[in-house]
Amino acid sequence: MRGGLIATWNDQDILAGEEWDEEIRFKTEQADLIFLLVSAHSLNTDYIWNVEIEAAMRRHEARTARVIPIIFLPVCGKKKTRRAITFSRPRN
DSSP: OGGGSOOOOOGGGOOTTSOHHHHHHHHHHHOSEEEEEEOHHHHTOHHIIIIIIHHHHHHHHTTSSEEEEEEOSOOTTOTTHHHHHHHTSOOO
16 A cells, blocks of 8 residues: 555455465454455355454454454345444444
């Protein structure tokens, strides 16, 4: 990003043949700021829910990273909606 103060990464940066699971876990553990993209699809994907969201929220609760949720699509009617909406509320 501008001035070299922020380095960005997303899973589209993973090259063909690389160990994607290992890379996602590594980057999640290294991030200071995690934008959590919440959608109906992400709430229905076991890997995203059990690995990515779990790791992000664990780090957020430990105050080793800041999670900023971004809700892209309505998630009403999904079993895990209550937790997803809770992520989006400020805690102050």
